[in-house]
Amino acid sequence: xxxxxxxxxxxxxxxxxxxxxxxxxxxxxxxxxxxxxxxxxxxxxxxxxxxxxxxxxxxxxxxxxxxxxxxxxxxxxxxxxxxxxxxxxxxxxxxxxxxxxxxxxxxxxxxxxxxxxxxxxxxxxxxxxxxxxxxxxxxxxxxxxxxxxxxxxxxxxxxxxxxxxxxxxxxxxxxxxxxxxxxxxxxxxxxxxxxxxxx
Amino acid sequence: xxxxxxxxxxxxxxxxxxxxxxxxxxxxxxxxxxxxxxxxxxxxxxxxxxxxxxxxxxxxxxxxxxxxxxxxxxxxxxxxxxxxxxxxxxxxxxxxxxxxxxxxxxxxxxxxxxxxxxxxxxxxxxxxxxxxxxxxxxxxxxxxxxxxxxxxxxxxxxxxxxxxxxxxxxxxxxxxxxxxxxxxxxxxxxxxxxxxxxxxxxxxxxxxxxxxxxxxxxxxxxxxxxxxxxxxxxxxxxxxxx
Numbered sequence: 354x355x356x357x358x359x360x361x362x363x364x365x366x367x368x369x370x371x372x373x374x375x376x377x378x379x380x381x382x383x384x385x386x387x388x389x390x391x392x393x394x395x396x397x398x399x400x401x402x403x404x405x406x407x408x409x410x411x412x413x414x415x416x417x418x419x420x421x422x423x424x425x426x427x428x429x430x431x432x433x434x435x436x437x438x439x440x441x442x443x444x445x446x447x448x449x450x451x452x453x454x455x456x457x458x459x460x461x462x463x464x465x466x467x468x469x470x471x472x473x474x475x476x477x478x479x480x481x482x483x484x485x486x487x488x489x490x491x492x493x494x495x496x497x498x499x500x501x502x503x504x505x506x507x508x509x510x511x512x513x514x515x516x517x518x519x520x521x522x523x524x525x526x527x528x529x530x531x532x533x534x535x536x537x538x539x540x541x542x543x544x545x546x547x548x549x550x551x552x
Numbered sequence: 553x554x555x556x557x558x559x560x561x562x563x564x565x566x567x568x569x570x571x572x573x574x575x576x577x578x579x580x581x582x583x584x585x586x587x588x589x590x591x592x593x594x595x596x597x598x599x600x601x602x603x604x605x606x607x608x609x610x611x612x613x614x615x616x617x618x619x620x621x622x623x624x625x626x627x628x629x630x631x632x633x634x635x636x637x638x639x640x641x642x643x644x645x646x647x648x649x650x651x652x653x654x655x656x657x658x659x660x661x662x663x664x665x666x667x668x669x670x671x672x673x674x675x676x677x678x679x680x681x682x683x684x685x686x687x688x689x690x691x692x693x694x695x696x697x698x699x700x701x702x703x704x705x706x707x708x709x710x711x712x713x714x715x716x717x718x719x720x721x722x723x724x725x726x727x728x729x730x731x732x733x734x735x736x737x738x739x740x741x742x743x744x745x746x747x748x749x750x751x752x753x754x755x756x757x758x759x760x761x762x763x764x765x766x767x768x769x770x771x772x773x774x775x776x777x778x779x780x781x782x783x784x785x786x787x788x789x790x791x792x793x794x
Contacts, residue, residue, distance in 0.1 A: 361639050361778045365752040366567050367729040368578075368743060369714065372662045376652025376678045376714055383663055384676045387617055388608065392648075393600070415580035422664070428599060428722040436598040449600035456663075473593050474558075484595050486725050491577030493568035493746045495725060499595075512590060542584050551562060551587035552596050552723060 366495065369488035373424050378451055393451035396427065396465045401445035403432025403466035408500065408527055408535045411459045412487065415542035419459030423489040425452050427463060427500075429482070434469030467502065473511055480510040482525075487539065497550040500537050501526045516548055524548050557782035559592040559723045560639055568746030575742045576703055596723030597782075602648045604682060611680050614653070614693035618676030625675035627656030627694025629770040632730065632758065635687040636717060639781030643687025649777075650680040650716040651691060658699030658709075667699055692770065698737055710737035710744065719779040730775045731757045 374382035378391040397405070411419040427450045430436050431443035446466060454461050463483075470478040483500040501507050503526050516522050524547045527535035539547045570582035610617040615625045632651075636644040654660050654677065657669035661677050675694065683689045693713070700708050712729045719725070731738050738744050738757065747753045755778075764772035 359641060360781075361637060361641050362566050362752065362755075363563065363639055363780050364726065364728050364755060364778045365747045365749070366726060367714075367746070367756070368568075368575075369716075369727045371664055372652060372660045373714070373716075373727070375660060375662055375676075376650050376716055379676070379678045382661075384618075384661060384678065386620075387676050387678055388611065388680070392602075392606075392650075415584075418580075420581075426722075426725065428595070430595075436594065438598070438601060447600065471594055474591075479593060479595065482595070484722055486722065488727055489581065491575070491579075491581035493570050493572070493575075493578060493582070494564075495727060496583070497596075497723070512588075512593075515588060515590060541581050546583060546585050548585075549583050549587050551564070551589040552559075552592055 366493060368490060368493050369424065369495075371422055371490040373488055374453060377424060378453060381453055391451065393426065393449050396429065396446065396448050396450040398445040398447070401431070401466050402443050403469075404533065406465060406467050406533050406535060408463045408465070408537050409460055410537040410539065411461070412454060412539040413541065419454070420489060421454055421456050421459050423454045423487060425461060425463075426450065426486045427452075427465070428484045428486075429465065429468040430471050432466050432469050434471045436471075475511075477511050478509070479512065480507040481505050496541075497552060498539065498547055499525055499550070502529070502535065503527065504529050521548050557784050559596060559721065560781050560783055561589070562780065566749055566752050569748060572742065572746045574704070575746055578746070592723050597721045599718060599720055599722040599724065601646075601720070602682065602718070606648075607680065607682055612689075612691045614651075614675070614677065614679045614691065617679060619674040623674045625655070625694050626672050627675070629692070630695050631690060631692055631764060631766070631770045631772040632713060632775055633688070633690035633761075633764060633772060634774050634776040636683050636689065636719075636777045636779060637687055638719070638779050640784070642781070643683070644719055644779055645683055645685045645687055647683050647720060648680060648718045649683060649689045650678070651693075651713050652678045653693065653696040653713045654699055656694050656697050658697030669697065669699065695732070698735075703742060707742060708737050708740070710735045710741050715775070715777065717777055717779060724779045726777070726779060728777070729756060730773075732773060733757055733759045
């Protein structure tokens with residue numbers, strides 16, 4: 354016998370199921386009035402500093418079908434690379450957003466400010482990115498990924514550098530399609546599968 | 553913020569398998585390729601915080617919150633309570649816990665739920681609360697009904713409540729489900745069965761807690777939740793090998 358560690362094991366995940374909207378964005382789900390408004394409606398408030406951008410896209414299952422029932426959460430730094438609560442962070446940037454695939458088209462929209470680069474623990478800068486967490490029916494444990502931007506210098510980003518198959522880097526990079534407007538599609542499985550993170 | 557340190561890597565074998573033939577929807581919604589494993593960065597070690605100003609007086613009372621206190625929901629009254637801890641067995645205080653569930657007949661108030669069990673005009677099915685300084689939370693609700701769902705020929709979900717927990721960092725984000733002690737449908741449920749470790753499945757089953765129940769009012773069930781912890785060491789932030 355040896356000493357007991359006294360540590361616990363993380364509770365097992367379970368799928369958010371088809372009705373995740375009821376619990377997380379009830380007004381969107383058709384239950385208005387339970388709360389004054391849905392949590393995380395916008396990651397920015399009036400007066401947020403930086404370039405306001407819109408990201409749209411879809412999330413596709415392994416058959417290429419744009420899923421109508423996925424829910425997303427995003428977390429990001431402000432325009433100077435500070436997370437909410439850190440010294441000097443922009444008070445108009447909460448950095449957190451919840452949004453869902455449209456129930457008819459499957460398309461999502463995220464309106465935010467473009468984040469600044471964030472310094473990693475080793476002092477190297479991570480290129481501007483938005484962290485994304487995805488849940489839906491059929492996803493047994495929420496999937497983490499990141500959105501980078503094709504008009505930023507991503508060449509020295511430590512996470513992107515770890516991707517062995519270089520064409521897969523593209524799956525994490527939003528494409529600029531108009532002034533202040535980017536496209537970011539997510540593919541859960543198969544051809545062009547998005548890089549998901551265990552981080 | 554006093555919390556520092558890298559997140560302890562997830563033990564994926566303690567979680568459900570992403571691809572499980574008995575849960576059909578998972579077949580096309582699970583990555584084929586391995587996840588990219590990396591040590592956490594500030595992007596995962598920070599996360600949104602929510603204040604007490606967010607929470608309304610009835611938010612954790614699903615019996616009354618949909619009717620705004622006008623009329624109680626139909627069903628067996630239960631209290632569901634417990635603590636949110638991390639892997640280091642420390643409480644996670646002031647963190648947001650959200651729940652959602654079917655009504656007593658097994659019907660969700662959702663446009664996509666077409667099961668013919670009736671809606672309860674006084675039950676919405678969502679609630680939220682913040683843990684206190686000891687990581688403790690509680691909800692008052694009704695026991696959700698079991699219901700059939702399209703999967704294999706005749707699959708039924710056991711009675712369950714969905715839980716969403718934030719912790720203090722984006723990398724801790726967790727959604728899970730609480731089941732009820734003694735429900736024979738748990739052992740027949742392909743979603744519960746995506747958790748292959750028996751001990752981990754047992755941890756999703758809330759025991760009856762008579763000591764926390766109130767005579768002539770409600771039964772209680774206890775459901776503790778463990779989130780990822782952080783590695784605590786004074787060797788952090790030093791060059792490798794020093």
